[in-house]
Ligand SMILES: Nc1ncnc2c1ncn2[C@@H]1O[C@H](COP(=O)(O)OP(=O)(O)O)[C@@H](O)[C@H]1O
Ligand SMILES: O=P(O)(O)OC[C@H]1O[C@](O)(COP(=O)(O)O)[C@@H](O)[C@@H]1O
């Protein structure tokens with residue numbers, strides 16, 4: 069196993085090897101493994117932290133050898149691959165890590181780092197030993213099929229893995245549906261289609277049954293493509309896999325058009341969705357411009373995070389007002405939305421409003437007294453802000469007979485996520501899939517793969533699931549929107565005070581054996597070099 073630049077964190081030995089581990093290591097890919105002893109609740113994964121000088125912290129990901137210390141490793145077959153063998157320094161330097169904080173000051177701590185993604189010199193699987201499974205969960209997102217395709221082709225072309233299965237219909241498919249064999253030929257042109265060829269679902273996450281299925285089918289690498297809910301499920305699958313001592317790498321590939329996954333630069337499909345949203349905004353603008361006091365109202369996806377609405381607004385420049393869940397607004401009175409609509413219509417004769425579906429939920433709930441309902445995954449079912457706003461605006465202008473308006477409401481919500489991914493998302497999906505399978509082949513497990521400040525990294529599940537990525541309304545990006553639309557910001561001074569996003573960094577040293585394993589940071593020699601660093 070590789071170690072970090074400055075400190076070698078001893079692997080947390082959560083589970084002692086048993087004869088069953090050896091069995092998993094040696095058995096052929098399809099031999100069913102012995103059933104585990106009756107389910108105990110899996111313990112939450114230990115954090116693997118290592119410190120370095122200057123406040124450097126590596127938040128490392130688990131490795132199969134953490135609980136199967138006797139696993140054999142092999143030379144990476146890529147070194148003999150005609151395409152890759154010519155690449156200078158193709159294998160990632162084992163000491164490479166990716167910084168979470170890209171803007172630093174002379175005196176600031178170096179902060180959190182993640183292990184850099186990419187192929188390693190040694191792998192922990194022989195090609196014939198791997199049975200890989202791929203599953204897609206949660207809502208659709210452009211690029212799902214590209215990730216599936218590139219996992220299948222990448223495993224086959226780079227590592228000679230021929231046994232890859234698709235789990236149909238999301239998490240519940242592990243125990244309720246058949247698997248489908250995936251080959252480079254069968255996935256050849258799926259990236260040109262929207263949706264997921266494997267199907268997807270919400271709910272039905274039963275960790276014990278899923279891991280039973282992984283064990284029964286002899287799955288040794290599982291690639292789980294999904295959003296924040298899915299990654300939480302993947303974390304508990306990993307914990308149970310580890311508890312049972314299975315030689316199975318559990319890898320998450322983050323997916324969501326909402327872009328609400330923390331730490332990562334951007335989720336795949338987001339750009340495609342923003343691009344597709346332009347078509348709806350353009351239509352709204354054309355309709356609005358062509359009518360007397362025309363209002364075009366477009367509702368876009370974004371359950372808790374308004375990134376799609378924000379980026380679509382900035383890209384379009386035809387939008388007069390953008391409403392997102394992070395920025396509360398109000399309708400009536402001075403500084404309210406209705407006053408602004410009236411003013412913009414008087415000034416320009418038309419206007420376009422973009423609203424994220426999660427915006428203004430408290431306003432609707434207050435005015436209509438709805439009880440909360442949840443979908444099968446536990447996500448709150450949203451009330452239709454688009455319809456509600458339309459009726460409120462119409463009601464307002466009905467009271468002004470000398471101010472006739474024409475309002476067109478466009479709801480393209482599912483259209484922006486059902487399309488195939490665009491060219492740049494396709495390339496992004498390819499890199500994600502490759503980073504994912506390089507990590508699994510190298511024996512890493514219990515991680516999500518994604519770019520952090522432009523470099524692909526292996527990120528522990530807990531980092532992805534502990535909070536959601538949201539638009540920070542005190543950041544310059546939101547200010548750009550306010551500046552381009554000239555809309556009211558609807559905020560009081562107190563709202564702004566409470567709106568900052570807290571960036572907590574792990575604190576070292578942690579007590580060994582409690583929830584982390586840390587060695588004391590090495591000493592700096594005054595030249596910025598650490599003892600132990602090359
Ligand atoms: N806290 C959780 N723990 C385990 N599994 C979860 C959790 N939240 C959601 N899931 C499962 O993950 C899958 C997808 O979750 P969902 O929230 O619908 O979509 P997404 O992953 O895109 O956010 C569902 O099968 C759901 O049951
Ligand atoms: O597909 P459903 O169940 O109608 O859910 C719609 C939701 O799915 C999304 O497109 C994506 O949500 P997830 O990333 O959680 O799957 C949201 O923007 C939207 O609120």
Ligand SMILES: [Mg+2]
Pocket residue numbers: 206295296297324
């Ligand atoms: Mg989600």
